[in-house]
Amino acid sequence: MEAIGNLAGGVAHDFNNLLTVIASYSDLVLEQESIDDGLRANIMEIQKAGERAAALTNRLLALGRRQVFQLTVLNLNHVISDLEKMFGDCFRRI
Helix, strand or coil, rough: CHHHHHHHHHHHHHHHHHHHHHHHHHHHHHHCCCCCCHHHHHHHHHHCCCCCHHHHHHHHHHHHCCCCCCCCCCCCCHHHHHHHHHCHHHHHHH
């Protein structure tokens, strides 16, 4: 179990570094005034996905440190709405 925790912590740390780059570049693009609204909305969705991924890496890091998880209330309507935005036409075909 300790080896799994160490592996999870290492992967989470490396993944978190990549997420920092994604978040930084998306912030730089959003600072430009010349981008159209459609592109701005897509980049904001990228940021939201990055935030969800960062929360996942925090959970993986907590597993590696054997911390107690804190449960939170989850609104499934918001989750599904976000997934629909992220996957777009894939849901409409089903």
